[in-house]
Amino acid sequence: MSPTVAKAPAPRSASSERSVSKPDLTPIVLLLVLGAFQVATVQTVESFGSDSSVYMVLAHNILEKGRYEFDYRPHTVYPPGFPLLLAGVSILTGREGYNLFIRLMPVFSTFALMVWYFVLRRDAGRVAAGSACLLVATSAPLFQMVTRSVLSDAPFFLMSGLAFWSLQGLEEPASQRRSVRYLLLASVCLCTVMTVLVRSAGVALSAALFAWAVTGKLCRADRSALYRAAVLASLAGFLVFGWWTVWTKHAEHRVYQGQYMESYASQFMAKNPHRPEMGTASAVDLVIRAGSNILVQASYLAALATRASYVMPTWYSPLTVVTIVLLLWGLVSSGLNRQKTLPAWYFLAYFAIYLLWPFDEGPRFMLPVAPLAFVLVWRGVLKVTDLLRRRPTSTLAAVSVLGIALAGGTGVTGRLPGRQAHAALLLWPLLGAASAALMFLAKRAGQGAATRAFDLVVVPFRSWRAHYGIVGLLLLGGIVQQAESARTNLAENPSHFRHYASADFSAWLRTAPQGAVMAHQFAIVHRLTGRRVVEFPITSDPNLIVTVVKREKVLYLFVNDPVPYEYFLPTEEERWRRIERAYPVMFQLVHRGPGYRVFEVREPGPTTTE
Numbered sequence: 001m002s003p004t005v006a007k008a009p010a011p012r013s014a015s016s017e018r019s020v021s022k023p024d025l026t027p028i029v030l031l032l033v034l035g036a037f038q039v040a041t042v043q044t045v046e047s048f049g050s051d052s053s054v055y056m057v058l059a060h061n062i063l064e065k066g067r068y069e070f071d072y073r074p075h076t077v078y079p080p081g082f083p084l085l086l087a088g089v090s091i092l093t094g095r096e097g098y099n100l101f102i103r104l105m106p107v108f109s110t111f112a113l114m115v116w117y118f119v120l121r122r123d124a125g126r127v128a129a130g131s132a133c134l135l136v137a138t139s140a141p142l143f144q145m146v147t148r149s150v151l152s153d154a155p156f157f158l159m160s161g162l163a164f165w166s167l168q169g170l171e172e173p174a175s176q177r178r179s180v181r182y183l184l185l186a187s188v189c190l191c192t193v194m195t196v197l198v199r200s201a202g203v204a205l206s207a208a209l210f211a212w213a214v215t216g217k218l219c220r221a222d223r224s225a226l227y228r229a230a231v232l233a234s235l236a237g238f239l240v241f242g243w244w245t246v247w248t249k250h251a252e253h254r255v256y257q258g259q260y261m262e263s264y265a266s267q268f269m270a271k272n273p274h275r276p277e278m279g280t281a282s283a284v285d286l287v288i289r290a291g292s293n294i295l296v297q298a299s300y301l302a303a304l305a306t307r308a309s310y311v312m313p314t315w316y317s318p319l320t321v322v323t324i325v326l327l328l329w330g331l332v333s334s335g336l337n338r339q340k341t342l343p344a345w346y347f348l349a350y351f352a353i354y355l356l357w358p359f360d361e362g363p364r365f366m367l368p369v370a371p372l373a374f375v376l377v378w379r380g381v382l383k384v385t386d387l388l389r390r391r392p393t394s395t396l397a398a399v400s401v402l403g404i405a406l407a408g409g410t411g412v413t414g415r416l417p418g419r420q421a422h423a424a425l426l427l428w429p430l431l432g433a434a435s436a437a438l439m440f441l442a443k444r445a446g447q448g449a450a451t452r453a454f455d456l457v458v459v460p461f462r463s464w465r466a467h468y469g470i471v472g473l474l475l476l477g478g479i480v481q482q483a484e485s486a487r488t489n490l491a492e493n494p495s496h497f498r499h500y501a502s503a504d505f506s507a508w509l510r511t512a513p514q515g516a517v518m519a520h521q522f523a524i525v526h527r528l529t530g531r532r533v534v535e536f537p538i539t540s541d542p543n544l545i546v547t548v549v550k551r552e553k554v555l556y557l558f559v560n561d562p563v564p565y566e567y568f569l570p571t572e573e574e575r576w577r578r579i580e581r582a583y584p585v586m587f588q589l590v591h592r593g594p595g596y597r598v599f600e601v602r603e604p605g606p607t608t609t610e
Contacts, residue, residue: 034482048527299317393442
């Protein structure tokens with residue numbers, strides 16, 4: 001008698017899918033404990049991030065001025081949802097500022113993971129949903145994000161989960177009451193709108209709801225009320241997104257020709273956002289970017305799951321390739337089940353947005369969909385093993401072709417640096433050869449014998465005991481990483497912060513004569529001083545920079561000393577050297593601090609041609 005594959009839990013009624021039972025307490029309690037640990041170990045000394053500074057100033061201006069502005073002009077990059085949340089918390093507590101806001105971030109992420117647990121539990125079961133959410137909760141990138149920066153990611157994570165959870169509530173028997181149904185419908189629409197307002201990428205939720213409703217109607221699924229609710233919420237999200245886009249176009253203020261950081265649209269269309277002078281991207285550039293970002297984002301998901309500090313974002317990286325393959329099979333498996341297509345649509349829409357996003361911010365943008373991605377990967381594992389069991393010959397043939405193709409391509413690439421590259425050089429040929437050998441053995445033995453052999457070898461690894469063991473080791477590894485990060489948070493040295501120079505300059509500026517300032521980290525300087533701060537133009541044209549200096553009546557120019565891996569090119573030092581050569585008597589050094597210089601603007605001298 002052959003071993004049996006671990007079976008999924010038996011179907012439950014709608015009411016039982018929403019209720020909380022004893023098995024649910026384990027992941028919920030663990031999530032709460034992790035959240036409390038994160039709240040207790042936040043970085044109490046602010047590291048002064050640019051995005052955090054913008055969000056906190058926007059919240060302050062909403063409270064004090066009743067206007068959505070930053071640096072004395074309308075803000076057109078970040079939508080107002082997150083600053084409104086911060087302002088609301090400030091009204092409720094009577095406090096505002098970093099020390100309050102930073103402790104909110106782990107609270108948002110903990111509740112987000114709890115909500116997503118119940119959303120995913122319905123389609124994937126308790127074990128898969130709990131494992132996925134705990135893997136994210138114990139990851140080092142999540143810990144670092146929610147304990148060191150005031151960012152919109154965690155509230156976005158929560159709002160998107162609440163939209164799914166509210167929509168699922170419409171299927172409960174209790175929602176047959178008209179008052180409850182209207183309340184849930186309002187909740188779906190409100191959470192969808194808030195998801196868009198907290199982060200512009202929330203439009204992916206509107207797109208997913210619309211695609212799910214349309215495809216469901218085409219398939220003649222008997223869920224008319226749900227589809228109508230999804231369409232209504234989708235339209236609400238699209239309308240808010242359209243309003244925000246139109247408003248930003250109307251309110252956008254460009255300080256200089258070629259400036260592109262004033263809206264997301266201009267950032268998406270940049271050929272290379274780190275080199276703004278390269279101009280607008282072509283259709284070919286966008287296709288190449290999307291192809292590259294598939295590997296980049298998949299490598300971040302692989303790193304989150306395996307606890308690796310880095311996974312190569314290349315087509316020959318085993319972890320990256322396996323993640324992509326399993327995600328694809330997970331999406332295929334979800335598409336075959338109409339009840340599971342909405343989360344799959346959401347992942348596809350969200351992932352597609354970041355295929356075109358030109359900046360690499362690490363795993364940050366994958367965290368809000370990481371639990372869903374892990375569930376899709378798990379479904380991919382089940383689908384592939386099921387294919388190996390039912391169609392061993394054809395499946396092994398496909399794996400062999402993939403291994404041989406990647407082995408050949410990896411060999412053509414030449415000498416590759418790093419241990420992961422060396423592992424790829426060894427793994428792909430072995431995989432291709434082993435799969436081919438097993439394919440011939442399976443063909444000779446026949447379908448029945450091959451299936452029995454598969455059961456004896458593979459099925460034990462698919463048991464719940466093996467699942468708990470593997471996930472437990474990964475969770476333990478993540479907890480150890482978070483403990484190391486917590487120790488860093490509690491013993492942080494401000495002089496080691498990336499933007500310490502901007503903070504030190506701001507302290508000096510408080511005692512300097514009043515006047516406008518030009519600085520690359522304009523958001524941080526404005527938040528710490530309240531002065532009008534003009535962005536240091538990212539251009540190699542010194543005449544353009546000086547034109548902005550004159551028009552904006554800049555008194556001080558703040559220049560950071562050279563650092564490795566500058567984010568934008570030309571670097572601040574290169575820009576300053578061009579200005580110094582073109583206008584040798586216009587700027588005078590008045591202060592030097594740790595890692596920076598301050599120049600006072602004097603009467604302009606003659607312009608020289610470079």
